[in-house]
Each structure stands twice: as C-alpha cells, then as structure tokens.
Amino acid sequence: MASQKIQQSWYRQFLAGRKQWQDVMNSIREVAQLKSQIADMTAGSLSVSWRLAIRIKGADAI
Incomplete structure (x- = not known):
C-alpha cells in the first residue's frame, strides 16, 4: 500500500x-x-452479495 511506504x-x-x-503519528x-x-x-x-444471492436463489438455496 502506498500509504505504508509513505509512513516508512x-x-x-x-x-x-x-x-x-x-x-x-499522523501517517x-x-x-x-x-x-x-x-x-x-x-x-x-x-x-450485498449475500442479499442478492438470497433474493435470486431464495434462502433455502444458501
């Protein structure tokens, strides 16, 4: 991560x-x-993925 390089x-x-x-300390x-x-x-x-899966496949499929 770029911010870690800046911190170092x-x-x-x-x-x-x-x-x-x-x-x-701010970094x-x-x-x-x-x-x-x-x-x-x-x-x-x-x-969101879980909610979509439940809506599409139903709760029983999960």
Missing part, C-alpha cells in the same frame, strides 16, 4: 531529524484509517 519514509526522515514525531493514523475503510467496503460488498 516519514519514519526514516524522523530518525534523520527531518520530520517531527507528530508527522509520523500511522492515516494507514489505520485506510485499512478500516477497506475492511468496511469488503464487509459491505460481502453483505
């Missing part, structure tokens, strides 16, 4: 004295938020 880069820059700790938060959004979208997609 910012951490290296922090160690080199070019970024502040707050910047590193970590951003990665966590993106992972959460991906999980939410995956769960939503799965839920």
